[in-house]
Amino acid sequence: MGKRKHVVIVGGGFGGISAAKKLKKANVDITIIDKTNHHLFQPLLYQVATAALSPGDIAVPIRAILGERKGLKVLLGKVTNVNKQQNYVELKSGRQINFDYLVMAPGAQYNYFGNDSWKDHAPGLKSIGDALQVRERILLSLEKAEQLEDPKLREPYLTYVVVGGGPTGVEMAGAIGEIVKRNMMRNYNTFSKNETRIFLVEAGPKILNGYPNSLSERARETLEDMGVRVLQNTPVTDIDKGQVSFSEGTIETPNIIWAAGVAASPLLSSLDTEQDRTGRVKVEGDLSIPGNDTIFVIGDAAYKTDDEGSPLPALAPVAIQQGEFIGNLIKNEIAGKERKDFHYVDKGTMATIGRAKAVADIRGFKFSGFFAWILWSIVHIFFLIGFRNRFRVFVEWMWHYFTFKRGVRLITDRFTESDED
Ligand SMILES: Cc1cc2nc3c(=O)[nH]c(=O)nc-3n(C[C@H](O)[C@H](O)[C@H](O)COP(=O)(O)OP(=O)(O)OC[C@H]3O[C@@H](n4cnc5c(N)ncnc54)[C@H](O)[C@@H]3O)c2cc1C
Structure with missing residues (x-):
């Protein structure tokens, strides 16, 4: 042998x-x-970034997933x-x-399209570290706004810009909209939720490019209803510390999230x-x-x-x-058998926009709203690896659904800029 x-x-x-x-x-x-030492369920990273889930809910050590077996090595x-x-x-x-x-x-x-300096000011969502950084910026911004009596001065801290109108951008903007409208804001006394501005900026003519037009339009309407301003045909021209520019002008905010290419x-x-x-x-x-x-x-x-x-x-x-x-x-x-070619079986696409809101295209059957959101939730729970994680995420979602509360709102000093107090 x-x-x-x-x-x-x-x-x-x-x-x-x-x-x-x-x-x-x-x-x-x-x-x-x-x-890294873990398998990461990237589709739920935005929930870590918006304080709905903890990192451990969506990441499992690779070693734990594959278990023991002779001749199997997991290397970091x-x-x-x-x-x-x-x-x-x-x-x-x-x-x-x-x-x-x-x-x-x-x-x-x-991909920052050759503008690598943008990365420092507009983190993307690709790793646990990225999600925690975004979470920290959002929470820290709210704390800063709470300390500023002048509405003009606190405006940047209550402004959020999500760059890129794909599924990640839509999910992220929707989740921020939820935070603003519903729960977290109630815990702050200096400002009102009406002062918050959320922008979803897309260079192309529509968000959710690749989805049928009717679903893109539905997603845009839903986001606007939630208070998100959707700017289509608006390419970003520059990003610097605390500001993002377009040909029409500049928005000042430390909360810029990159969900583009x-x-x-x-x-x-x-x-x-x-x-x-x-x-x-x-x-x-x-x-x-x-x-x-x-x-x-x-x-x-x-x-x-x-x-x-x-x-x-x-x-x-x-x-x-x-x-x-x-x-x-x-x-x-x-085993001596012949190779075949790969064929993808497309079971459909979905994107969630917020609590009880999603769009879905399942084999040409297009729908949106509560039913699409339930389906999205079931599919995501199903694909999460490990019973413990599935159970924990299910419990967290039930908790949010009924209480509107986000539990993971800790600011650690990991990403806090040391020169600011
Ligand atoms: C924020 C976000 C939301 C998403 N939402 C959805 C969704 O709702 N539905 C959906 O179907 N898809 C979604 N996706 C896309 C989906 O996550 C990817 O298509 C999928 O992860 C691709 O799997 P992969 O195995 O190719 O790569 P990945 O899952 O990205 O895994 C790549 C692995 O390689 C490791 N690695 C990379 N470089 C090296 C190296 N040099 N040496 C050693 N290890 C390395 C990484 O650490 C990582 O663990 C989303 C992606 C993101 C980022």
Whole structure:
């Protein structure tokens, strides 16, 4: 009998974890490497940023998810290079790890379109650290506003700008709208909720681009009803400390949240193969890279078209299905079976806008409102990993639904600027 094949998986996100879970039952050694020690449920990051959930509700250690198994290793480390000639990946520490099969699932990161300095003033939502930073800024702003008697002086601290009208921007703006309208504001005495301004800024002609026009329009109306001003056809021209500019003018606020473009992981360029304009690797039908059938790229890192020729969206179900597909492909190949091509099964898209408000497009059936929100909640609870997390999130949501209260409102000194008091 030959030596067991070694499968290296880079990334413990939706794609990497799905591949690893499938491979656990295969006759292979597995090494999964991630630069963090946890799998993160990114679709609920905005709830951590808006003090509805705690980090531990949406993140689970990768080691805990995969459990024990002979020949399975979970490594904490950042992969900095892939050598596809000699079949090894290299970690930041300099360590090299050989592979027989490589599954690249490093996901994406926010793209500031070449304006890297904007990042310091307008954090995106990609990690637990990002979400806590946004949460801290929002809470700190409210504390500052509480101390200012002059409404003009406190205006910036009661202003929120979310850049990017995709699902994340819509969810974030809606959640801030909820905070403002309902609960947190009641705990402050100096200002009224009517002083709060929330802007959702989108460069394109509509929010929720990629959704049917009727749902985009419904989302816009719902947000406006919640007090969010939706600025469409409004590209951001500059972001500096405490201010964001457009061709029409400037808004002053420390609360700027970036939910605009994304770019695939920079690590992918070391594969030295064709990438699209956002850095995603163009893969073959079986998700391998051209000219190398042992290296696969999946999830947000991959550019793959559907059966009609349109690129697959950067969504969790795509990454999950691709991870499972690769796990099965490797398992079958070792058992001497032939490879097949990947086909995505689209079960629909949804976005939530706030309490009891969402839009959904399920196989052409478009609907919005309470029913869409219930469906959104069920799907998100279902996809959360781990019974404990599902239970905790369910209880938290019930609590919010009936009390309108947000529980996780702590300001630690992690992101507080030391020169301000
Ligand atoms: C705020 C937000 C909201 C979203 N909402 C939704 C939603 O409602 N519905 C939906 O379907 N999708 C949503 N998405 C998209 C969804 O989260 C992604 O499509 C999905 O996470 C992609 O899975 P992935 O495995 O490709 O990458 P990821 O899940 O991003 O995982 C990549 C992993 O690779 C690790 N990694 C990266 N680089 C390295 C490196 N060099 N070395 C080692 N490890 C590395 C990262 O730490 C991470 O754990 C949302 C995304 C965000 C950011």
